[in-house]
Amino acid sequence: xxxxxxxxxxxxxxxxxxxxxxxxxxxxxxxxxxxxxxxxxxxxxxxxxxxxxxxxxxxxxxxxxxxxxxxxxxxxxxxxxxxxxxxxxxxxxxxxxxxxxxxxxxxxxxxxxxxxxxxxxxxxxxxxxxxxxxxxxxxxxxxxxxxxxxxxxxxxxxxxxxxxxxxxxxxxxxxxxxxxxxxxxxxxxxxxxxxxxxxxxxxxxxxxxxxxxxxxxxxxxxxxxxxxxxxxxxxxxxxxxxxxxxxxxxxxxxxxxxxxxxxxxxxxxxxxxxxxxx
Ligand SMILES: [Zn+2]
Numbered sequence: 249x250x251x252x253x254x255x256x257x258x259x260x261x262x263x264x265x266x267x268x269x270x271x272x273x274x275x276x277x278x279x280x281x282x283x284x285x286x287x288x289x290x291x292x293x294x295x296x297x298x299x300x301x302x303x304x305x306x307x308x309x310x311x312x313x314x315x316x317x318x319x320x321x322x323x324x325x326x327x328x329x330x331x332x333x334x335x336x337x338x339x340x341x342x343x344x345x346x347x348x349x350x351x352x353x354x355x356x357x358x359x360x361x362x363x364x365x366x367x368x369x370x371x372x373x374x375x376x377x378x379x380x381x382x383x384x385x386x387x388x389x390x391x392x393x394x395x396x397x398x399x400x401x402x403x404x405x406x407x408x409x410x411x412x413x414x415x416x417x418x419x420x421x422x423x424x425x426x427x428x429x430x431x432x433x434x435x436x437x438x439x440x441x442x443x444x445x446x447x448x449x450x451x452x453x454x455x456x457x458x459x460x461x462x463x464x465x466x467x468x469x470x471x472x473x474x475x476x477x478x479x480x481x482x483x484x485x486x487x488x489x490x491x492x493x494x495x496x497x498x499x500x501x502x503x504x505x506x507x508x509x510x511x512x513x514x515x516x517x518x519x520x521x522x523x524x525x526x
Contacts, residue, residue, distance in 0.1 A: 252342075252509035254500050254526065257449025259429050261456075261502055262306040263509035264338045266319025269300040269360065270329035276462070276474050288465040291507065297329070298463060302360050303504030304335060305456055306344060307447055312427050313344065314351045315377065316445060316456055317504060321363020321407065335364050336376070349377040353426060355458025356439040357388040358476070359403040361504075366407055373410040382411050383426060385434075385441030386419040435460045435490055437483025438476065444490055447500075454500035460487050462505045464523035467491065467514050495521055 252263040273285050276298055285292065293299050307314040320332035339346065352375075355361055365382065366373045375382070391397050392404045411417040420443055425431045435444045438459045447454040459476075460483070466472050470488045473480035494501050495514040501523075503510040511526040 252511075254454065254502065254511045256447050256454040256500055257429070257452040258309060259447055259449040259454075260308045261447065261454060261500070261511075262308065262342050262344075263502065263511065264304045264306065264335060264342070265508055266302045266304065266321070266335035266338070266360075266363065267330060267332035268302055269327060270297045271300065272297055276476075277472055278475055280469075280472055284469075285465075288463070291463050291465065299507070300462060300505045301508045301510060302332060303508065303510050305502055305504065306339070306342070306349075307430055307445075307456075308344075309427070309429050309449070312350045313348050314353055314427060314430055315339075315349045315380070316353050317355055317361040317458070318352060318364035318376070318407075320360050321365075325359060325363075325403075332363065346377050347379050349380045351383060351426065352377050352380045353383040353420075353430075353445065354385065354388075355444065355456070356385060356442040357392045357401070357404065357408055358439065358459070359401065359407075361458075362403060362407045364407075366410055368406055373406070373414065375411075375414065375416055380416070382417050383420050384408065384411065384417055385439075385443050386421045387436070387441030388439050389419065389441070391440055433490065435483075435486035437473070437479045437481075437486045439478055442483075442486070452500075453497050454502060455490065455494050456502045457490070457504070459505065460490055461503065464506050464512075467523040468520045491521065500526070 254261045304317045319335040322333045429449045433444045445456040473483045477483040
């Protein structure tokens with residue numbers, strides 16, 4: 249097993265990264281007072297900024313190889329203090345080819361989760377993962393590919409909209425089974441269609457958070473909803489429900505934005521829920 253992996257029953261989950269992002273605490277979490285970060289310095293850069301991995305996960309069983317989220321991709325995203333474009337190399341480094349990916353599953357349609365969906369040659373698009381079906385949350389599709397959505401989120405035009413004419417897209421709507429061991433758990437709020445994913449195999453569970461949380465401090469502070477959350481109250485409710493479940497089940501938790509490789513568990517310590525990296 250690659251070193252950045254976790255085993256859940258008969259399923260292997262591998263952590264991959266496309267790069268990183270950095271944000272000022274006060275701009276990413278405008279409602280969190282600066283002093284509240286004093287307990288959570290280890291998730292920050294020496295300058296006190298939030299250091300965010302841009303993570304993806306491969307979920308691999310005997311039957312299928314699934315890639316969850318596709319990073320920022322290549323090109324300039326206009327994001328300060330960021331790096332990107334490493335995902336394909338990272339996949340190769342764990343011995344998986346892009347052609348082996350059977351399904352690409354997207355937690356939501358923000359630009360740091362869709363960047364490697366498609367390759368564009370002149371104006372012809374082809375899937376980066378040439379044999380894959382792409383699963384897209386329906387409520388996000390409706391929002392982001394609306395005329396207003398396409399104007400505001402330019403990446404959608406190149407990385408999401410062409411999936412439909414290519415005939416390689418399926419929608420995710422509500423709780424549904426994606427493969428025998430992978431199922432969708434809607435966690436709306438960050439975006440309307442935001443979806444986390446459960447991996448269940450041989451009595452063991454894992455959850456892939458997506459952007460249900462961005463920093464480990466939210467294990468305790470489930471009420472911290474960041475600026476990009478479209479509906480902060482709903483994202484808070486989704487986060488609380490998911491985290492309560494993961495803590496109760498002692499599930500493996502996989503986060504693409506927590507420090508690499510992003511595997512851990514939620515545990516109680518002195519009456520607070522804490523993030524215990526694996
Ligand atoms: Zn994100």
